[in-house]
Amino acid sequence: MTDRATARAAKTALAGQLSTQPGVVGIGLARRDSGYVVKVDxxxxxxxxxxxxxxxxxxxxxxxxxxxxxxxxxTA
Structure with a gap:
């Protein structure tokens, strides 16, 4: 089980790695099972x-x- 704070830190690290990659359109957190994951769209x-x-x-x-x-x- 990954807690929210740990997942948030991993999200920040991953966002830095993927910031220049084409095709990455979003990075966030999601609940899975009883903890959190990093979700990449x-x-x-x-x-x-x-x-x-x-x-x-x-x-x-x-x-x-x-x-x-x-x-x-x-708007018109």
Whole structure:
């Protein structure tokens, strides 16, 4: 079981490692079983291959979510 503080520290370390990697669109924390994991959202399967399976003993899960784009304003 990984506590929130440990997972948060691993997230910070991983964000530094992946900050320049193309295709990584989000990094956060998620609850799994009775603890926390670092969750990495990626644009495609190729980007998923850049993400390690764990960081500092904390499990990392990836999910292919596609490209993230900002919503366009609908103001007229």
């Amino acid at each position: 990626v644009a495609d399967a190729a980007a998923a291959g850049l993400v390690p399976r764990d960081v500092d003993g904390v499990r990392v899960v990836t999910e292919v979510v596609g490209v993230i784009r900002p919503l366009r304003s609908r």
